[in-house]
Amino acid sequence: xxxxxxxxxxxxxxxxxxxxxxxxxxxxxxxxxxxxxxxxxxxxxxxxxxxxxxxxxxxxxxxxxxxxxxxxxxxxxxxxxxxxxxxxxxxxxxxxxxxxxxxxxxxxxxxxxxxxxxxxxxxxxxxxxxxxxxxxxxxxxxxxxxxxxxxxxxxxxxxxx
Amino acid sequence: xxxxxxxxxxxxxxxxxxxxxxxxxxxxxxxxxxxxxxxxxxxxxxxxxxxxxxxxxxxxxxxxxxxxxxxxxxxxxxxxxxxxxxxxxxxxxxxxxxxxxxxxxxxxxxxxxxxxxxxxxxxxxxxxxxxxxxxxxxxxxxxxxxxxxxxxxxxxxxxxxxxxxxxxxxxxxxxxxxxxxxxxxxxxxxxxxxxxxxxxxxxxxxxxxxxxxxxxxxxxxxxxxxxxxxxxxxxxxxxxxxxxxxxxxxxxxxxxxxxxxxxxxxxxxxxxxxxxxxxxxxxxxxxxxxxxxxxxxxxxxxxxxxxxxxxxxxxxxxxxxxxxxxxxxxxxxxxxxxxxxxxxxxxxxxxxxxxxxxxxxxxxxxxxxxxxxxxxxxxxxxxxxxxxxxxxxxxxxxxxxxxxxxxxxxxxxxxxxxxxxxxxxxxxxxxxxxxxxxxxxxxxxxxxxxxxxxxxxxxxxxxxxxxxxxx
Ligand SMILES: Cc1cc2nc3c(=O)[nH]c(=O)nc-3n(C[C@H](O)[C@H](O)[C@H](O)COP(=O)(O)O)c2cc1C
Ligand code: SF4
Ligand code: FES
Numbered sequence: 239x240x241x242x243x244x245x246x247x248x249x250x251x252x253x254x255x256x257x258x259x260x261x262x263x264x265x266x267x268x269x270x271x272x273x274x275x276x277x278x279x280x281x282x283x284x285x286x287x288x289x290x291x292x293x294x295x296x297x298x299x300x301x302x303x304x305x306x307x308x309x310x311x312x313x314x315x316x317x318x319x320x321x322x323x324x325x326x327x328x329x330x331x332x333x334x335x336x337x338x339x340x341x342x343x344x345x346x347x348x349x350x351x352x353x354x355x356x357x358x359x360x361x362x363x364x365x366x367x368x369x370x371x372x373x374x375x376x377x378x379x380x381x382x383x384x385x386x387x388x389x390x391x392x393x394x395x396x397x398x399x
Numbered sequence: 400x401x402x403x404x405x406x407x408x409x410x411x412x413x414x415x416x417x418x419x420x421x422x423x424x425x426x427x428x429x430x431x432x433x434x435x436x437x438x439x440x441x442x443x444x445x446x447x448x449x450x451x452x453x454x455x456x457x458x459x460x461x462x463x464x465x466x467x468x469x470x471x472x473x474x475x476x477x478x479x480x481x482x483x484x485x486x487x488x489x490x491x492x493x494x495x496x497x498x499x500x501x502x503x504x505x506x507x508x509x510x511x512x513x514x515x516x517x518x519x520x521x522x523x524x525x526x527x528x529x530x531x532x533x534x535x536x537x538x539x540x541x542x543x544x545x546x547x548x549x550x551x552x553x554x555x556x557x558x559x560x561x562x563x564x565x566x567x568x569x570x571x572x573x574x575x576x577x578x579x580x581x582x583x584x585x586x587x588x589x590x591x592x593x594x595x596x597x598x599x600x601x602x603x604x605x606x607x608x609x610x611x612x613x614x615x616x617x618x619x620x621x622x623x624x625x626x627x628x629x630x631x632x633x634x635x636x637x638x639x640x641x642x643x644x645x646x647x648x649x650x651x652x653x654x655x656x657x658x659x660x661x662x663x664x665x666x667x668x669x670x671x672x673x674x675x676x677x678x679x680x681x682x683x684x685x686x687x688x689x690x691x692x693x694x695x696x697x698x699x700x701x702x703x704x705x706x707x708x709x710x711x712x713x714x715x716x717x718x719x720x721x722x723x724x725x726x727x728x729x730x731x732x733x734x735x736x737x738x739x740x741x742x743x744x745x746x747x748x749x750x751x752x753x754x755x756x757x758x759x760x761x762x763x764x765x766x767x768x769x770x771x772x773x774x775x776x777x778x779x780x781x782x783x784x785x786x787x788x789x790x791x792x793x794x795x796x797x798x799x800x801x802x803x804x805x806x807x808x809x810x811x812x813x814x815x816x817x818x819x820x821x822x823x824x825x826x827x828x829x830x831x832x833x834x835x836x837x838x839x840x841x842x843x844x845x846x847x848x849x850x851x852x853x854x855x856x857x858x859x860x861x862x863x864x865x866x867x868x869x870x
Pocket of ligand 3: 321325326366367373500501502
């Protein structure tokens with residue numbers, strides 16, 4: 239039931255907590271750190287964070303269900319986020335999302351996170367990524383791509399090993 | 400000829416300009432901070448003195464700087480509301496959530512010139528007796544957060560942050576705090592709740608004005624990235640000089656984000672009010688016009704929450720005539736000067752200064768359906784009119800775009816939107832209803848045509864929406 243948090247990560251987390259006069263403030267930053275390490279936020283992770291911050295698990299759980307970036311299931315090694323919002327839509331992001339979905343055998347009508355059967359890629363149709371002038375845009379994990387044509391998407395995803 | 404005027408983004412795009420501190424300092428970086436920290440108390444009449452902090456706040460007031468985050472509220476006035484007698488610590492938060500659809504200006508500063516923001520923040524913190532400040536950056540800027548952390552570390556090493564900054568006796572720490580994908584975190588009280596480690600549920604005002612009851616119920620200043628950068632320039636050039644940029648009640652420069660169906664989308668820094676909406680879209684120095692063979696249909700002038708402008712719309716505006724007297728003249732929407740007050744006079748707003756251009760190839764109902772889906776997704780859910788209404792509007796619009804619309808839908812949309820605005824805790828209620836109200840009003844025939852394509856279903860028109868939203 240317990241979470242195996244490596245020492246270096248715990249040290250990083252302890253340092254983050256010092257940034258705030260009240261521990262609870264660190265909860266979103268801790269969720270990021272945990273999700274980056276484990277790939278998702280498990281029930282055990284919620285309990286671990288709660289005890290670290292002297293909170294009740296519900297105080298952490300309600301954040302996981304509120305903030306769209308947190309997930310309770312593992313995702314693919316590469317998470318592709320395609321922007322759905324107006325400027326990107328005018329620039330063809332609907333078709334781009336559709337193209338990536340069909341490439342991976344996923345349902346393009348679904349906007350939420352879905353993972354391809356090989357477990358390598360997950361795709362999500364997200365809201366404005368604040369780069370509307372270079373539509374359509376997408377992110378793969380932390381990296382950001384602008385003016386993504388279908389060919390470019392194929393090429394970028396081909397390089398994800 | 401209308402031209403860009405680069406103040407904040409002057410260096411950012413120069414070849415070889417990098418986000419590290421050496422580059423920033425070799426371009427005059429942190430000189431404004433040194434200048435601010437060296438200000439001496441000034442004697443005024445009656446043997447009273449003005450502290451250096453008061454003098455900086457005066458400069459900001461004189462500059463006429465208005466917030467660049469959305470509401471365009473006077474920065475000097477906002478700072479003057481801060482409760483300085485409570486004995487509680489005062490916090491400064493930089494709003495780097497940049498999540499209003501269409502907006503991508505803060506991204507440029509954060510990724511290309513993070514030290515400019517850090518310097519602006521240190522000066523603003525000093526001026527307001529702040530010893531702990533945060534940068535709340537949206538979760539989808541992971542590299543931006545890294546760059547800011549690096550910048551803060553570099554500033555710490557040089558003694559611009561930490562204890563006794565440059566021997567002035569002033570202490571300051573700044574931390575980067577990441578959001579996690581929720582638009583409502585851009586709303587300042589939602590942001591504060593989020594920074595306290597809670598769901599980003601906006602607080603009701605009154606009583607929770609951040610200047611009095613903000614972070615941890617202490618006085619708090621929330622300013623946008625670009626606003627805080629402007630402070631650095633105000634100190635460098637003086638408030639009165641800054642106020643000469645732009646136009647009288649709309650001073651300084653603003654970075655405009657231009658997107659949608661124009662030839663050259665991008666970010667353009669202008670003197671506020673010196674360039675018109677039409678020039679931003681059509682002039683070769685800016686958007687460069689529409690694609691070949693296309694004509695203009697509509698423009699969203701200030702982020703997706705702003706009311707849409709229809710091509711050809713005319714407005715009556717007060718303008719000074721030859722003798723300097725104000726007279727009412729008819730102005731085409733393209734001739735509206737791009738500033739806070741003119742767009743407000745035209746019934747819309749410059750908001751986050753994000754212009755989204757639509758040509759005659761768009762289906763206007765599709766466009767509104769896209770916009771409304773955003774608000775349906777992003778409502779925080781605290782207020783019933785917003786939580787339910789945003790979903791109902793989105794539902795009705797999806798019905799219209801998928802050929803299942805009803806004749807009454809246009810009216811139904813207006814009815815819901817009217818019942819959201821003014822009845823919610825935060826301005827998101829207006830943000831979600833204004834696009835609907837304006838699109839439906841100005842393009843009514845298109846909404847009705849879509850609705851008329853099928854026979855109305857039995858029963859109340861809003862039954863389906865209500866039932867599904869409640870699911
Ligand atoms: C729904 C909503 C979303 C907002 N999003 C942002 C945002 O992403 N960035 C921002 O700076 N201000 C945003 N604001 C405005 C802030 O509430 C606040 O007014 C602003 O950060 C104040 O800074 P300024 O005075 O420097 O403009 C938003 C407001 C609302 C109502
Ligand atoms: S208006 Fe909407 S977003 Fe704002 S507090 Fe109410 S439910 Fe939340
Ligand atoms: S609309 Fe896609 S980045 Fe803004």
